[in-house]
Amino acid sequence: MSNQINAFIFDLDGVITDTAEYHFNAWSELAKDIGIEIDEEFNEQLKGVSRIESLQRILKHGGKENEFTEQEIIELADKKNDHYKTLIAKVTPNDILPGIVDLLEDIKASGIQIALGSASKNAPFILEQLQLNRYFDYIVDAGKVKQGKPHPETFLTAADHFDVPYETCVGVEDAEAGVTAIKDASMFAVGVGSEPILHKANIIFPETKNLSLEKIKSAFNAES
Template identity: 55%
Template sequence: MKAFIFDLDGVITDSAEYHYLAWRALGEELSIPFDREFNETLKGVSRTESLERILRLGGREKDFSTEEKERLATKKNEHYVSLIKNITPDDVLPGIEAFLSELKQAGYKIGMASASKNALMVTRQLGLLDAFDHIVDAATVAQSKPHPEVFLKAAEALGVEPKACIGVEDAVAGVEAIHAAGMFAVGIGDPAVLTEANIVFTDTTGLTLDNVLTHI
């Protein structure tokens, strides 16, 4: 193994909560209430597909033109961006900074494969921009997770074969994308949910090089 490729939301920082709050506000505006359980189905999914899922939930998928849907998605993102302006280095999840340092010292390439178009901004606010050799976000890919494009692009940018990469994800769609790319999948979260991952840690404190490599 030569590289680790991380998702952002729910792995590096818990900006997933801000996504939930912004989507919930839009849902309420459209009279489509949803709970955290439904929100789990949006994790790792593109903004456009998330909106489609919310509209289908409310039976309103045919009520809006393509242009109107774009405006709704933009409105959600503007709300999300206003929320994440409060993110600081204190919002890096436990153990992540130590793990990134350990990987760098051991000579591994480090990439990011995020479904967020705001990945660069968030990573900068977290003070971690220099920790990554390359960041691929949703703005630079045509296909969203579970399609493997974002992970394959990250591997290509790092100059590493996919089979020599380890992907780290907290979402089912992300784990599917990692496997579709031909990589080893590390899941962060509930083992009962991330059943397709090769190894699952309940939270980021379990991420150490030894803990991962002993399962490969």
């Protein structure tokens, strides 16, 4: 591993801002419409995965995985997304998680490129709402990849855009699927959240407010 970091690739939900509550509200309402109950514990399984994959997990959870055609599944996913978009229209810079702006400033000051790697097609809109566009050199959303997390394609696509070796990239994630994707991309994984869930990460911070470029660089160099 090189001792120089060439790029940071950030997840959006749960790292830059917390839209998990909006996702949960939109999914639970849709689930209720088709006779399935989901709770917040089940919702953990939906973090970091694509919209269609999330819906398929909900249908399986409710024992209804064979009751809908492919077209109906797409329509249901679109219905969820329409509801979600009305909720995220209320997002403002006040919804940026603690410590994130300082970290982005430090990375920019170091001359390191920054990408967003999100499972959400709404990622560009949310970044705009948060007024964070200026920090990001590239956005990889669900529309740019064929395979969502835990497949590494999201992270590989960002690195390929920057034309940098994968092992010189740092991924920042709060979901197990995301950390798996980073590691499978041969990148350095920064986890934000619970150690038991994110144990595959190279370094784990309990909350975004604890994130530190110096600590990340130090841990990265220690593994170089």
